[in-house]
Amino acid sequence: MMRMLPCILLLAGCNNMVQQPRYDAYEESSLFPDGKVMQAPPDGAVALDEPLRAAAARRPAAITLALLKRGEERYGIYCAICHGQDGRGNGYVTTRGFPHPPSYLSPRLRAAPASHFYDVITNGYGVMYSYADRVPPADRWAIAAHIRVLQTAQPFRDAEQEARRAR
Template structure:
């Protein structure tokens, strides 16, 4: 027969709450900065996804359109013209994605705006996964192209389909 005994010394050990003073650390603070070189769990994988643009595929564009409709349309509008429903209700209008400065902006600009926010737009880092950020950027580029493309440069079949629409 085996007898296992436990102790509850951990329940009675000294501890400190956040923001309290501490005699344990030399600076007297409980909250300590992480050691230099510390990387948060999952941060390297996130950075790897954001480091390089994925190949432009139909699946990426479809995912981008889906994520754009969920996260961006309320402010930026379906066409990316900055005329979303919140703007119609009095919120500041975001820029039109067809503005020359945004057409010429690098993809990294849009990634940083999604992650950190810009002006009155808050960060979407917690709402949009890194891979989905690339998909949204691809969709923004397709919106820009759709609004600035020369219809005469399209193949006859595509031009006819566009002209047949109301």
Template sequence: MTEQRKLTTYAPTALWPDGTTARPLPDGVVAQGDVERAAAAKDPPPVTEALLTRGRERFGVFCAPCHGLAGDGDGVIVAHGFPAPPSYHVDRLLAAPAQHFYDVITNGYGVMFSYADRVPPHDRWAIAAYIRALQLSRRTKVADVPDAAEHLR
């Protein structure tokens, strides 16, 4: 069985006129997947205090062990020899859209595995919003935040 003749994906072949083993999808094919989850990926919820609170809680559970509580990439796993993830405060991630963080949580990136089966779409957006709040906390002056002085007393 291990040494049988077979075609591998994208290998050239003379079997079909186009010369490839990958075949186009037939007309009318229906994609498999979760329509609601696909819609959630495109439509982030509005950023509210409740969303940020949920994001902070979920970040603490799923993200902080690697990224650290402040998002500096100094989580507890780094102390045990795991490669340090990037800080959320580097220019590349400061410029990244919130969709980037949602996609990384969904699909993984580098040595980070996918959390799609562990973190529902709404929570992914909550985490992405909280990451934005972490980033803003380092770059924003107190004078730029309405009513900040009252909240800091």
């Protein structure tokens, strides 16, 4: 019994851990010279995954069946709602009044390099906002590869025919 007494006393003291003094995010503090609790990262700080993301952004992955399947899956999740399953710009949101995105089958986008699609997913374009925080770089390249499949699988039509078909 005497051996357990120190353990019981130690555990009784742990109740205060729930109600420890702490600072809230925007609270003032005397800990730092600027008086703020939240501090900017030091100069030169790099996120742990940043070198990998930068390397993935520089070069596309090799085209494999697995990459194309991944691109089709990711396209269905992130892109088809606006661009449509076939890439013609007739996705579901356009039936609700959202402007039609450009068709991937247009001559301009057929001639665009795969890096253009990667860049648009990363930075956004026109009404489309950036998906950089949602789609990792490898998946951006996979989506770009799937867009190439959509373009290759569908016959070329002129822009006027595409515009009529999208409506």
